[in-house]
Amino acid sequence: MITTANRLNTVEEYYFSSKLREVRELMAQGKPIINMGIGSPDLKPSKLVVQAIQNAMNDAGAHQYQSYQGLPELRKTMANFYETHFEISLDFNSEVLPLMGSKEGIMHISLAFLNEGDGVLIPNPGYPTYTSVTNLVGANPIFYDLKAENNWEPNFEALEKQDLSKVKLMWVNYPNMPTGASGSIDLFEKLVAFAKKHQILLVNDNPYSFVLNDNPISILQVDGAKEVALELNSLSKTYNMSGWRVGMVLGNSKYIDAILKVKSNMDSGMFYGIQKGAIEALKLDKSWFLEQNAIYKKRRDLVFQLAEKLKCSYDKNSVGLFVWAKLPSGITGAEGYVNQLLYEKDLFITPGTIFGSNGEGYIRFSLCIDEEKIKEVLKRFQ
Template identity: 50%
Template sequence: MIVVAKRIHQISEYFFSEKMKEIQTLENKGIDIINLGIGNPDILPPYGVIPKMKKASEIKNANTYQSYIGIESLRKSIADWYGNTYKVYVDYQKEVLPLMGSKEGIMDISLSYLNKGNQVLIPNPGYPIYSSISKLLESEVIYYDLYDREDWCPNIKLLENKNLSKVKIMWINYPHMPTGATITFEKLEEIVVFAKKNRILLVHDNPYSLILNNNKRPLSIFNIKGSKDIALELNSLSKSYNMAGWRIGMIIGKHEYIKNILKVKSLINSGMYYPIQIGAIEAMNQNSEWFKKLNLEYLKRKKIILEICDRLYLKYRRKSSGIFVWAKILDLEQNDRKWSDKILKNYHIFITPGSIFGNNGKGYVRLSMCCPVKTLEKAKNRIFS
């Protein structure tokens, strides 16, 4: 028998990978499951994107290997998009690295900067992949607590009291997944100062800033003066332009950081399919009307999701951002995983238990808005308050 690497024992299969198999089994039995668990956008990308891709697919050499750093026009479009969206200057020749989804970026950054025994600051609750990849690389995960009473933002004063000598990377993510909390400019500035003082590479994962964002304008980590010295930002077109399956992401940061990450990326995969790059350029050329229309649709969906929460006796923040609603189970004795299983069994609706995002998610659940209004109404009507 071939023995697996020890590092495999540090991780488990991604929760959603396992859960989707369970749901598939139920659907194979003829049960109609409504999936409110996953943030998988169902709306089409902007009009014009797919025709551009089709045309690009017929160009000579479209099917050949592409540059590891993406075509120049894609990098320039990303830099222009950052300038228009976040009012941040980005050098497209040195400070942009296109990715096949931002999840790839989490791995590339971690491989580039983490050694065995390094420590990583990871939010609790937070995106589970930060922890999984850190553990795969035999780094030590140090969770920092996020609480509703503190608007799901890190308490920097508490972090300052820790021994930070082995901390190499700190992950932050706003608007926050899973809670939908936003962050103020002042709080983001405080985190940057903390990272600089303690010589920690700060990585801001920023894919939700254009969906129902309650800030006056979307924030980038690079809105903070001097942040490029110690920060990287991940972004993606998955949620903002409904291209999740196309795997289009990016890392923005100082040339020195990008150059190191490219060393890793170039060994793991090749460049992005040419027509997808052309589609991404077309998407980022959309004006603000695209987001007005998209957010109006999500507002309609959110209204029904909140009505579902009311019927299930869940407490929520009405002004959350992003494509999810984070809600608290009012029955304090309820285990969120058992509650989720009960809803699946009784109503054939899947809702994500909050504890998969960390122990500070216990007693909470997360509902996705990635279903048409008719489907959400159907889900609501299955539940009797």
């Protein structure tokens, strides 16, 4: 009998992998399921982006292996994007590394910097992949609380009381998923100071900056941030390219070189046409964001109505691609509540508990669903 690696005992199948399989089975049985659970944009990329990938098909070398560092033009465009929108100067040759989605960056960074037994500070609630990757590489997750009363920001006094002697890396994510907290430069300054004090590599996962957010920020805007911080970003949410798998990691050249050592041993470069499409996406002006956000605002207003019908409370000032809602008092068990809605109302939403214990009592609605479907959901609760 061939056994699996011990590391598989530290993780479970990703929640959406198993739950969406259940949803598909219900739909196959004829159930009119409306999926408001996952953050996969249903809107299309810009026509200019689609044309760019189509035009690239006949370019010389388009179908060959590509550079592990991506096209110089892509790196340069990524650096220009940060200059334009965040006023951050980056060397496109040494401080920018394209990724096949930022999710792979989480694994590459972890493999590049973590040894077995190292501690990793992970937000609770937070993106489940931070925890699963930490476990897969043999490091130790150390959870730090994010709570509504602190605007879903770290409690630095509580952090300082923890044993940080073995902590090597800290994940942060602002604008925050799942809560929609926007973060601030003041918060980033505190995080950078904390990381410097304790010699911790700080990684801000930043794919939601331009979604329903009037004040996009980057941790790299903080003076001296490059000494201790990296930033992950993605075109998935901002440019409706989630299936294309395009992301980037930015920061100190020494850190980027370390990540490249891992990446170059795990893939053979991003498909040329996708790189050309990404270049066009990153060149789009602010009118693109205004157009997308006008759509998302209408959807969010309808989701607010739905949350009110469910007697949930929420923060009207939250940003990003989701609505994070607190269940009414008296209802216990977010997963049970979600299952009840799935089987009684043919509606799938996400329980807050998949993001950590501090997600208990919360649910998350995705805005990746058109207005008519949200209106249909509203009718089901009349």
